[in-house]
Amino acid sequence: MGTLAWWEVPARLGLALALGAGIGLERQWRSRMAGLRTNALVSTGAALFVLFSALTPGDNSPTRIASYVVSGVGFLGAGVIIRDRGNLRGINTAATVWGTAGVGVMAGGGHYPVAALGAVTIVLANVVLRPVAQRVDRREVQRDARPRSFRLRAVCRDAEEAHIRALVVQSVAAGGFALCALDSEDIGGTGRVAVTARLVGQDSGQLEQAVSRLSLEPGISSVSWRVGDDEEEP
Structure with missing residues (x-):
């Protein structure tokens, strides 16, 4: 061999x-x-x-x-x-x-x-x-499962405030988030209101989907979110 x-x-x-x-x-x-x-x-x-x-x-x-x-x-x-x-x-x-x-x-x-x-x-x-x-x-x-705090802010017309507040509550609840606070603030001289929700949850992807749905509403001029609620919105 x-x-x-x-x-x-x-x-x-x-x-x-x-x-x-x-x-x-x-x-x-x-x-x-x-x-x-x-x-x-x-x-x-x-x-x-x-x-x-x-x-x-x-x-x-x-x-x-x-x-x-x-x-x-x-x-x-x-x-x-x-x-x-x-x-x-x-x-x-x-x-x-x-x-x-x-x-x-x-x-x-x-x-x-x-x-x-x-x-x-x-x-x-x-x-x-x-x-x-x-x-x-x-x-x-x-580590990923630990809940985090989020802040969602939507700007809408004065006349749409009640409707948008209800939509925000519905959207965050559908995403599995706990709503800690929901505030409204007039944006002086513009005829618009800023609706701010402070949330606690885990999946930021669900929050992104909620923001995408809210952005399609005709009464909303802008909507955004970020992690944490300890800083004031500029």
């Missing part, structure tokens, strides 16, 4: 299969799309390509073959990434498949300790870093 001993090919393939299966077992346990068989096949396939370069005389450089493997696995990894309601899912599984190919390349090249170390590192990254990532996500959600 070229420059390889008779036992090296099955040893390299066996190691690639075992290490890929070990990585895939963790993915299978967590019910991910690319599980036991997928990772085992990716690792074995990568090892076969590298073995081909080792068994074929000529200029079939193992490093060049490895670069082709990386490109091919990139397309495979893209297949496990799906878009769900604007969010991407499966990126971690795709990265795992990509790393599994690297383990197979190392095993196919005869670098047994490095291949084993790579497989262990990938599994540890998926197992150990998972609770760390979840804890960071929970802190981010808790």
Whole structure:
């Protein structure tokens, strides 16, 4: 078998299969799309390509073959990434498949300790870093969930004041905001009134939608909002 001993090919393939299966077992346990068989096949396939370069005389450089493997696995990894309601899912599984190919390349090249170390590192990254990532996500959600104060200001004609006040109350209630105060102030000499609402809520996107709806009212000349209510409107 070229420059390889008779036992090296099955040893390299066996190691690639075992290490890929070990990585895939963790993915299978967590019910991910690319599980036991997928990772085992990716690792074995990568090892076969590298073995081909080792068994074929000529200029079939193992490093060049490895670069082709990386490109091919990139397309495979893209297949496990799906878009769900604007969010991407499966990126971690795709990265795992990509790393599994690297383990197979190392095993196919005869670098047994490095291949084993790579497989262990990938599994540890998926197992150990998972609770760390979840804890960071929970802190981010808790931080975003804290209520904030907002100030909404709408300028309208005097005759439309009562109607606009009712619309403001209706809009902020529909957005899930708690209304703390609702004030009206005459803008001297203009025949207009500034209706100011002080609110408490979480989602500024809902407030933006409420402002957009109010801006369509013919009696309103301007409407705006900002975070906080401790400063006077200029």
